[in-house]
Amino acid sequence: MISRRASCCLVWGMGIVVSMSAGARAEGTSDRIDFNRDIRPVLADKCFVCHGPDAGTRKAKLRLDLREEAVRDRDGSRPIVPGKPDESEAISRIFSDSDFRRMPPANSNLTLTDAQKNLLRRWVEQGAEYKAHWSLIPLPEKIEPPAVKNANWPRSDLDRFVLARLEAEKLSPAREAGKERWLRRVTFDLTGLPPTQEEIDAFLLDNSVKSYENVVDRLLASPRYGEKMAVHWLDVARYADSFGYQSDLDTQGWPYRDWVIRAFNVNLPFDQFITEQLAGDLLPAPTRDQRLATAFLRLHRKTQEGGSVEEEFRQDGISDRVSTFGTAFLGL
Secondary structure: OOOHHHHHHHHHHHHHHHHHHHHHHHOOOOOOOOHHHHHHHHHHHHOHHHHOOOOOOOOOOOOOOOHHHHOOOEOOEEOOOOOOHHHEHHHHHHHOOOOOOOOOOHHHOOOOOHHHHHHHHHHHHOOOOOOOOHHHOOOOOOOOOOOOOOOOOOOOHHHHHHHHHHHHOOOOOOOOOOHHHHHHHHHHHHHOOOOOHHHHHHHHHOOOOOHHHHHHHHHHOOHHHHHHHHHHHHHHOOOOOEOOOOOOOEOOOHHHHHHHHHHHHOOOOHHHHHHHHHHHHHOOOOOHHHHHHHHHHHOOOOOOOOOOOHHHHHHHHHHHHHHHHHHHHOOO
């Protein structure tokens, strides 16, 4: 289970690390090409439409999304020969000057840049390693932080990724924010509210080593933290306080809203958070809260229109439930 402090830092940090990785790699980290980071996006954008998982659009019975298919012998030639780009038919095709042989074909309206072609060639040269989608890899790989010139600036490994990109762009870090500005930012981030004057005064007077850490701990312990975090999930769950149709009456759905807030405030493990919303009533000896959590499945729009058809409205509810479930959980 990820602690609340770790999770709030992780959400902020992931965007930084992902966006900085390409620039950081250029500044002296490994030149090893990573399939998920460097190759999969190119193949998915330029190749999978004709040589991917969809059998209905696949051409030449060739799949490049599966390594065993991509390296298989096909009547004396192989699309990809790991370690040997000059013997790889796919590499030969993408570099071909012939309109007839070149891939992607001209009529596909897809083209590879010179940089992308060279990237694919280097990938094959390095062994054409494939990887599962990052979310399906049980243990994420440890990424070594990049080397930086200003070794005194980083306070953590995350800072080194940020600084590596700044240095690649020949930029210098901004000056450190003052204590009052930092307090305002972190308070809005974790609670959605500005700090009170009393909180500002107390922080400015606190010169202890853990003054910043103490603020974060206080904010994470605040009921306002759960309210702020719940907003994002309630959007996914299509929560609303009213029917959404003609009279737009009160749904009395607030107990579910409060359950979500409590879940964040008690740091409910994510698997439990999901299980209780999808099947809380099916758990052994379910509690009142576990039953309440299943309101996630019943937050449809409602109507009291006299002319509404009951079966039609029931089917609308089923469709809404399926759509919401897919949006929330089927990101792949």
